[in-house]
Amino acid sequence: MKSRQLTKIAICIALLCVSAYISFPLPFTPAMVTAMTIVINMIAFTLTPKEAFITVGIYLLMGSIGLPVFGGGASGIGKILGPTGGYYFGFWIAPVVMSIVKGKGVSFKRYLVVTIFVGLTIIYALGAIFMSYYQQVSMGTVVMSAIVPFIPGDLIKSVASVYISMALKRALPTLREAC
Incomplete structure (x- = not known):
């Protein structure tokens, strides 16, 4: 990898770590509201699929080995394999798929459609599956408690995230060349 790629990956990992600390719990669900969704979307729109995979993979590895980088400063393999672990796997898969389907040109509408209908769908689906399994509740209950309240935010x-990603692509021509 070139130093430019490594630098972009390192910056995105740092942003993911910081965004996880911008969080607050909701009393009716183990899932937290975090700023991670913004950074995950930015990763999808500014990095290649391979870079996105590596970025989130390193982030998950850091948290798994005990660094307090997950939502609210949590860490450990139990966080990934627990009720909210599906969201973390969604955060890993979604930016890769979004980066693949985003297209070559920069378009606000297309990016927003990809974010909502591809990214959020992947994150919500994996999050709901894990939560339903670990909490031993129906998918309907999970959807009402761990997805619906999060949709407006x-x-x-x-x-x-689409505005920020587009601004980054305009401001940094090297991002356009790399993506």
Whole structure:
């Protein structure tokens, strides 16, 4: 890898770590509201699929070995293999798929559609599957407690992340060449 790629990956890992600390719990679900969705979307739109995979993979490895980088400063393999672990796997898969389907040109509408209908769908689906299994509740219960309350905030975060990603691509021509 070139030093430019490594630098982009390192910056994105640092942003993921910081965004996990911008969080607050909701009393009715083990899932937390975090700023991670914004950074995950930015990763998808500014990195290649391979870079996105490596970035989130390193982040998950850091948290798994005990560094307090997960939501609210949590860490450990139990966090990934617990009720909210599906969200973390969604955070790993979603930016890779989004980076693949985002297209070559920069388009606000296309990026927003990809964010909402591809990224959030992957994150919600994996999060719901894990939570339903670990909490031993129906998918309907999980959808009502761990997805529906997050939709308005995630839509706002999606719009913000698309604006930020587009601004980054305009401001840094090297990103355009790399993606």
